[in-house]
Amino acid sequence: MAHNPHDLARRLADRAEAVCRHYLSSGRREGSYWLVGDVRNTPGRSMYVRLKDSPKGPAGKWTDAATGEHGDLLDVIRESCGLVDFKDVADEARTFLSMPPPEPMPANPRQAAAPHGSPEAALRLFGMSQPITGTLVQSYLRERGITDLRGTENLRFHPRCYYRPNEHSPTETWPAMIAAVTDLGGKITGAHRTWLDPRRRDKAPLDTPRRAMGDLLGNAVRFGTGGEVMAAGEGIETVLSVRQVLPDMPMLAALSAAHLAAILFPDTLRRLYVLRDDDPAGDGARDSLVERANAAGIEAIVISPQLGDFNEDLRTLGIDVLRSQTRMQVGPQDVARFLGVAA
Incomplete structure (x- = not known):
């Protein structure tokens, strides 16, 4: 039984057209692609999902030509259903695939609770983001006098990054600077988000416009x-x-x-x-x-x-x-x- 995100994404890709018909019902198939307005199932044609493996890439991968966003079918489920936590995305994917729920992990009273936002979630967020050249992140840094951006590959831009003031509040989306937190070997262990206001090229007017996720201690x-x-x-x-x-x-x-x-x-x-x-x-x-x-x-x-x-x-x-x-x-x-x- 497969429960890790790579296997779930692969299983969804094997049924890419069925996934699109269910979660991106505002779109339609054209040739080897599913066309829709965006990953949140808005009517339109700017986003395309590859339905079959091809020399251009594997099935299930999608790109929004209007925003530069890209991802896989797990991201489609997350965005179209308005989910936040990866556990909920995985549960929804398993339900669609008619897979049984994962077996519960044995209790370990000495094990500390996992921090909100796992390294796995941080890696996915960074992977969904894009280079900062020509984006709001570059404008934000220039506004702060930072113009030489050589060696800043660990910074990326996400046009619609989730922000939730607290667990009882609705989820908002804001543009954000995404920074990869890595260990000494260069492995991504976490991510830092700085939400931005596109009108002022400054931090977004939020109570906590900066938040980190993942394993941070000792890393940077x-x-x-x-x-x-x-x-x-x-x-x-x-x-x-x-x-x-x-x-x-x-x-x-x-x-x-x-x-x-x-x-x-x-x-x-x-x-x-x-x-x-x-x-x-x-x-x-x-x-x-x-x-x-x-x-x-x-x-x-x-x-x-x-x-x-x-x-x-x-x-x-x-x-x-x-x-x-x-x-x-x-x-x-x-x-x-x-x-x-x-x-």
Whole structure:
């Protein structure tokens, strides 16, 4: 009996036309494709679902030409039924396929409850998203002074990412920046969502416009491949602001002060730059991270902003001031290497 998402998606793909007739009933078949308005079953023709395996790709895969969204038939079930949790999507798929429910896992009182939003769900969300070039994410970052986006493949754009204020509220959809959280080996363990307001090119007007999902402890959003020198900070925008003046230095965003203090060190790391936020939580993360690094034989150098954080410095003081202030705090051995100027 198959219960993992890949097997469920494959079983659905074997019955792709029946799935489309049931969940995308507003569309119709044309040749080897099912055409419909979008994955939420709106009438139209911009979305097409491949009904048979072909050299162009496997059955069950779909693309919305109007938005760039793409996915498989599990995504069709989720979106057309308005489901949020993957368990509900899988249950619906098994019902359609007339499969028996999965056997319950044996109880283990010592096992901690799984966090809301699994690594598997994070991987699927990242896979459904698209590169940020030419999207609202690029506009949002430019509005924050971040224009050099080399090495930001771990960032993507989702045009309609689910947002639910609480378990009793209806689900909304907003555009979002999706960031992949990865472990030291590059495996996606989680995702971070920043919901955006397309009218203002800023964060969406929500109570919590940033949320993370999956396994975060020790992991991070990574920019560049870690080596003997690396920088680490809290927020994505903070780290990308420093990358505007140190574009070749590998960096990571831990997403919070607590997670910054707990990042895992690559075996190759010899010198760590700690990008501090100027607040009590930032001070605590700095102290804990420096202590851990020193205990591991890693040189730790703290870089501090003039204002509250490095993105505030970049937006308020300008890139030239940020470059000058960063140069004074970077070790002499790294000035020429990463700033491109003589020490």
